Amino acid sequence: MADKADREGRAPFLRIHNISKHFADVKAVDDVSLDIEQGEFFCLLGGSGSGKSTLLRMIAGLETPTSGHIEIENQDVTDVPPWKRPVNMMFQSYALFPHMNVEKNIAFGLKQDNWPKPEIAARVEELLNLVQLNEYGKRKPNQLSGGQRQRVALARALARKPKVLLLDEPLSALDKKLREETQRQLVAIQKEIGTTFIMVTHDQEEAMSIATRIGVMDQAKLVQVEAPREMYERPANKMIAGFIGQVNLFEGKVKGTGKAQKIISVDTGGILETLEKTKLEDGQTIWVAVRPERVLLKTKPKGRAAKAANKSSGKLTDIMYLGGITHIQVTLDSGHPVRITISEHWDEDEAKLKLGDAVEVSFEKRAARLLVD
Ligand code: ADP
Numbered sequence: 001m002a003d004k005a006d007r008e009g010r011a012p013f014l015r016i017h018n019i020s021k022h023f024a025d026v027k028a029v030d031d032v033s034l035d036i037e038q039g040e041f042f043c044l045l046g047g048s049g050s051g052k053s054t055l056l057r058m059i060a061g062l063e064t065p066t067s068g069h070i071e072i073e074n075q076d077v078t079d080v081p082p083w084k085r086p087v088n089m090m091f092q093s094y095a096l097f098p099h100m101n102v103e104k105n106i107a108f109g110l111k112q113d114n115w116p117k118p119e120i121a122a123r124v125e126e127l128l129n130l131v132q133l134n135e136y137g138k139r140k141p142n143q144l145s146g147g148q149r150q151r152v153a154l155a156r157a158l159a160r161k162p163k164v165l166l167l168d169e170p171l172s173a174l175d176k177k178l179r180e181e182t183q184r185q186l187v188a189i190q191k192e193i194g195t196t197f198i199m200v201t202h203d204q205e206e207a208m209s210i211a212t213r214i215g216v217m218d219q220a221k222l223v224q225v226e227a228p229r230e231m232y233e234r235p236a237n238k239m240i241a242g243f244i245g246q247v248n249l250f251e252g253k254v255k256g257t258g259k260a261q262k263i264i265s266v267d268t269g270g271i272l273e274t275l276e277k278t279k280l281e282d283g284q285t286i287w288v289a290v291r292p293e294r295v296l297l298k299t300k301p302k303g304r305a306a307k308a309a310n311k312s313s314g315k316l317t318d319i320m321y322l323g324g325i326t327h328i329q330v331t332l333d334s335g336h337p338v339r340i341t342i343s344e345h346w347d348e349d350e351a352k353l354k355l356g357d358a359v360e361v362s363f364e365k366r367a368a369r370l371l372v373d
């Protein structure tokens with residue numbers, strides 16, 4: 001993957017180079033290459049069984065790759081045992097020692113490393129400050145809330161100052177509200193200490209809100225690596241378009257070649273247009289992806305609607321008002337559903353719309369992303 005570090009001629013901080021992992025006949029990770037920079041908060045995102053944990057565990061050294069290698073700061077660590085890597089893995093809070101208080105839990109690894117007592121005490125205090133648990137040092141894990149326990153686990157994982165912290169679905173056991181609060185704390189802590197974090201999650205909203213970059217995995221492959229906004233605006237394929245946010249997919253058939261080439265909507269027979277310059281073959285099937293907030297909605301003009309690209313008529317079949325935003329569904333005359341999201345305000349015309357009304361939906365060329373698979 002060509003990136004900034006390559007162009008400037010220096011090695012990336014963490015380089016994953018053609019890594020594969022096979023368990024008997026299961027390909028858990030298939031030829032993944034990825035560079036991560038120092039200080040990134042990188043999220044590995046994907047459905048269950050896509051290979052996220054296996055990739056993370058190979059970075060930790062808990063799993064040996066079948067092929068490929070891993071470098072950290074230009075050092076090949078592929079055959080280095082976990083405890084000798086500058087890497088640590090944060091486990092979920094239930095892995096805390098129940099009989100030890102918070103301070104002792106955090107100090108555990110430092111004691112094993114034979115740090116001098118005063119240094120351990122200073123480091124523990126520093127970490128308690130970092131995770132905002134200064135008042136809780138003497139409590140046992142069962143005297144803490146779920147979110148607090150999670151922060152103790154984080155402090156413990158950071159105690160030996162790893163260069164990379166790996167987190168495997170660390171927040172999945174927390175309820176929604178607590179999870180969002182903990183996400184914010186995690187981001188703040190990561191910013192403050194500047195350590196590289198690599199987190200596995202299957203929750204796209206979590207990845208979007210936390211990550212500096214997201215790597216999407218699907219069936220053992222790393223499919224796309226992008227910053228959240230770019231991933232949302234330029235998904236590489238249908239799977240990612242649907243996985244990262246909501247999307248309308250319009251199937252199209254390519255007709256003709258050169259300047260006369262058109263994309264005909266399979267669903268409506270109308271013409272689909274985008275600004276993209278992808279080279280297409282006559283007869284090829286493609287998809288045009290449009291986000292719900294980029295679809296425009298109007299009352300259907302009286303009489304025959306003008307035939308225009310990226311425009312069709314239908315009926316309004318669902319309105320879900322959620323305060324700040326409203327979700328609308330239009331069923332096109334062909335039966336194809338289109339989702340529309342309207343935020344902030346409805347204008348006069350839209351506000352009068354009600355279920356069953358005849359409407360016209362359209363989208364601008366620049367709102368349409370062309371996908372070939
Ligand atoms: P994810 O974390 O994305 O849910 P995993 O990395 O845990 O996915 O697993 C990827 C695939 O590898 C799955 O099919 C899983 O069953 C398989 N797998 C993972 N670990 C092992 C193992 N130790 N032995 C056999 N198969 C495994």
Ligand code: MG
Nearest residue numbers: 052053054200
């Ligand atoms: Mg997993």
